[in-house]
Amino acid sequence: MEAELLIVPTEEYHASEDCETTSRGLYSFYAAVMIIIFLLAIPLNISILHLFIVKLKFWKTNTNNVFLFNLVLADILLLFCLPVKAYNFIHGERRSENDVVCKAMLFMLFLNRGASIAFLTVTSIDRYFNVVHPGRKNLLKALKRSPQISILIWLLLLPLTIPTMLKTFECCNSHKSYNSTENRDDAVVKDVVDSLREVVFFTQILIPFMILLYCTVRIVNRLKRKTVGDKTKLRRAMFLVSSVMVLFSVCFLPCTVARIVLLVARVQEWKELSEDAAAQVFDGLMVLSFIDCLLDPLVYCFCSTKFKNIYLGNYFPCILKKHEHPLENSTSTANTNPKRDNVNTAY
Template identity: 55%
Template sequence: MDQKYRNSNYSTGKDCQDVIDENKPLYIFYSSVVGLEFVLGLLLNITVIHVFIFKLKFWKSKTIYIFLFNLVLADILLLIGLPVKAYNFQQCSENKVVCKVQLFLQFLNRGASIAFLTVVSIYRYYSVVHPEKRNVLRILNRSPQISVLIWVLLGILTIPAMMQSFINCNSNETDELTTAVILREIVFFTQIFIPFFVLVYCSLRIINRLKQTTVGDKTKLKRAMILVTGVVLVFALCFLPYAFTRAVHLQRIGNVMPEEKRTVGKLYDGFVCLSYLNCLLDPILYCLSSTKFKKLYVSIYFPSRVEKEPTETSEENS
């Protein structure tokens, strides 16, 4: 890469701190939002994991509970890095080791969260739309093996985030477009857009099947439709604005207009904050996935909201 490109497009830590100082109220707001997401998300996910381990005993339960447990584990591990992110919104970090570790956790666990959300939706789709495809369901029922495979694969794909500084360490600092950076971005966009299209497809097929069904498993289909639609909405709210702004931000690496780059960087930082919201929304999806989980969670943490009705004697079959 030629020297002119390096000099005109690489921002130093001082430039990053200047942007924060010039927009201090905005970045204090961003930091506060991330801090609030950390506190609420950690408390909420701890209560969820308590239900999975001590009440549901997920390892003895159905396939979907193992996937959901891995999803809550991914959310908790993602939350661990949020205090560093909140600090970086007020003070540009010069500790590259801490930065790389935080980014590794961010990429690994956001990727895991997306992967397990997708697997849960695919499992529900095949269970209610194609129950006759036993070979596919037999594979999906191997949830422990699939879960280990997802974590290992994502760990390998996330290693490049540890090898150098990264555009999101402080969004006003940019990497050179090396091969490693390009490969990293391909992985990032692939793990968001491909699952999103898969989820939209599953949602549309379930809705279509629901319209064609007049008797039988109509209630089960409705529950599956609500779950998959909920996952699509979480994606659309938390990940798509973040991904699109990231694409614009990367495109601005080759732009020599610093003010425009800074404006895009501030918008990008805002959508980064929004992307962490999935750690608060995922527990709603657990309730949509399982009426048993919902009843247990409400009875433990909100006993006053328990309906005075006879409890259901059976849980959904999937």
């Protein structure tokens, strides 16, 4: 009994120490970056969401507006996690020590990051069919006419959040070494849940990355061979589709590699300083990944001249008046011959 009483405080202390940051200054910087992203991205995303609902009435269109609306919605929900993470970082905690808060944050991150990546991927697949196979009938083209497809995507993502709700785990850490006095069955269950959580994390990023890479290569090759149409628009289309690939790679691939390194450090039980350094790098790259919520609207929504003019006309009319082509002219021009060039409909 006395030996067991001596072990318990040690385990509690280890769990507490594992949640604490060893570099308060570095994590304060991370918190400041997240606050800046939050302050810049929230008004931008909310204004676009308002535009989709009030002005564009996205549910009545047969374009990408339904997918883009859900992409922006997922980004907004993900952004609301940033103040909580910033609060923890400022107070020297890598994760919340409160089990409920910790799991709620993981649920929000898994669901909304997954939704953001899913709608980003679906939008790219739709562009792929519009540019590479413009005349071919496909299931996605039929389904996107109904908002129910977006509801289905959200529902399919819910099972991926189950690993975040299972079993109590110390400070949201995966594959930590467990005390020898712990029940063996409990340790096995923790390993299974941790593995499921990591599979979801990597699946949400790596599979969409491969799909985006394939779509990007095929679209760019198709646009390069295209001889009909405005060369300026073709170059802009190639730039935009390439920028989506670069954006995804910069935001998500570095934190994926850092996560692999951190898991190796934990499983192989590296020295404490090495594991702590790996954790700090991973946390920093996860903060970098949140910039995706700020750049998504710029890449997907403002790539359309018509949408940009509508946005400026509603929120910044004084800026629009300085342009040579007013909103009415751009709108009428866009509607004169909408099927003239597949690049226009896709971008």
